[in-house]
Amino acid sequence: MASYLPSMEKVQHAVLGPRGGDKVADLQKETKEMSDKARLTTDYGVKQTSADDWLKIVNNDKTGPMLLEDPFARERIHRFDHERIPERVVHARGSGAFGKFKLFESAEDVTFAPILTDTSRETPIFIRFSTVLGSRGSADTVRDVRGFAIKFYTQEGNWDIVANNIPVFFIQDAIKFPDVIHAGKPEPHNEVPQAQTAHNNFWDFQYNHTEATHMFMWAMSDRGIPRSYRMMQGFGVNTFTLINAKGERHFVKFIFTPELGVHSLIWDEALKLAGQDPDFHRKDLWEAIENGVFPKWKFGIQVIPEADEHKFDFDILDATKIWPEDLVPVRYIGEFELNRNPDEFFPQTEQVAFCTSHIVPGIGFSDDPLLQGRNFSYFDTQLSRLGINWQELPINRPVCPVMNFNRDGAMRHTITKGTVNYWPNRFEKVKPATHEEGGYVEYAEKVAGIKARARSAKFKEHFAQAQLFWNSMSAVEKNHIINALGFELDHCEDPVVYERMVTRLADIDLGLAQTVAEMVGGEPPKEASRPNHGRKAPGLSQTEFPGSKPTIASRRIAILVADGYDQVAYSAAYAAISAGLAIPLVIGTKRSKIVAAGGAGSTTPHHHLEGFRSTMVDAIFIPGGVDSIRALSKNGRALHWIREAFGHLKAIGATGEAVDFVNKAIGLPAVSVSESAEVQDSYGVVTMRETKPGSLSEAVDIVKGGAGFMEKFFHNIAQHRCWARELDGLHSQVAY
């Protein structure tokens, strides 16, 4: 995969030291380098003289039968025949990276876990992001929940937070997990559709489970189509507990918020990318890390004292509920970053295995009935995916000492010396640890109740937070939810499914139900099934997470050129984009040398217009140049690039002759362009007809209202999208 900026690895290494701490050193023991000095061997170490010919009976005029005797050939075929292991039963499609976690504020008032109290520590981590429903080879940009699983290699053992990018779940009780996943996965009779929720069974399940209402609203929102793994929040979803040194217990939820803000794709973009670049998210993560723009998240906790467990109108152990931030504020106490790509996908990203049951002293479970089931499921599924000794695999093993009497099993790796393998033993070897020695002591929770297949009363309310979510959305986000439901239900052929779903929407909001009914063909409900309480909550709308500061860092910005382009504008833009740590991608009418006007320079584009698409970039800049613009104006694909970027609400910059080209391509009177050396910013279309020396200088700080061309162009990119285009209905007037 292309790295468009010089690698900053050496600089970072000098400043930060080896990235990832102990885990890097630990993995080094298993890591081999290929070199031109190395010679090809079998797995048992014998050097091979040929990798091309199976041993056979042969002479100059006859190639005779091959010999089964050949151990080299047999080994190669055997190894190949058994390369595949079962893919994950859910979250099969994913990508991961290494990084580090740093605490900046001790949470010792609520926990004694050193990872959450010792601000001098740096803990290595591995994160795997994933989609849920698709198989390993499915596309990244489908509408789905995203997994966000973190393994913290702490000094006290591995701690896994197996999180998602949506804070709630479809079901309250783990016994329903096979049903929700079966309903979402391809249907059993024809194994269609792949990686989609847009089908009868998924929505049939949603209707039949009122508890899923809150979650499906999140999945239909822009959270279901993130722009990047680097621009998603993460939520532990389930309720865990924290125990402090005084032995007091608090309930806790974990929340991660990205420095780059929470941003999404446009649905049309996501659909096209699924075909044009199915690895879009995988490449995006890889590219950002290679280019040294390390993604960062703030690590937050929401905490409720044990005594307040019943003070809310929802059950705080119900995974279909959030803890609204106005009731339980998020306390950000640390941050983590990803700074190293894996060396090899299979032994690292594919074989990494997470368990919600992996917690460290100072952290505990709660009686959340989804969590309790998960605690059983993950270890169990790793047995069939990786085998009983999966925790010995390099990516999974802890960085702290491991010693116990677990023995044997397929592929046992560790050799433990000694004459006993049981406890107690006459030598007192490998004693259980005391609390003082760091042993895990379960919190002495008092539990009383009757044995029954039931949930407590508050678990029965299923609509209040679905309404809270809907009410908290911005106008644009509401549009997107309506359109998402319109798309999904349109793919349900069974009228029972979409007609019922329309009635379900009336449990949330009458207007929503009526609009969707009109789109998909159900009978529009006349009245709401229950009143909308009208309440909103902070932290639900993505508009509240623009990012910690406006930036173009890591954004892909296309520069469109043909022979005769304006060299001054081109090189100024290229330099400014690179200085902002964004990725300039030169897109030409061809991928061979393109010469600037008057022979003032030349460039060899990264891609040509047919090979790459506007969906793969965040913004477009077109420098002037009479001949270049003449060629681009006659190129239907170039016109499509502009119109599509406009439709996808992306910033478009143009100078000189390109101004008229862009104006004609968009063709909307509401969008005005520059007539002089003045910079015009109209609906995120930033133009400057006359360029003077220095008028395209770098935008060091991206501020609203900046006067220069680059400042305005970059400001629009940093806003992620020009929502005004959508609110004023302009994007839908352009064909793309």
Ligand code: HEM
């Ligand atoms: C709060 C709701 C849930 C969240 C946030 C969640 C999250 C995740 C994530 C992020 C992964 C991918 C791990 C990886 O990258 O390797 C995963 C995998 C998995 N989850 Fe969940 N999950 C949830 C509910 C459940 C439930 C209720 C069950 C079963 C009772 C379950 C069973 C599984 C299984 C079997 C895998 C595959 C693990 C593997 O093969 O490595 N999940 N889950």
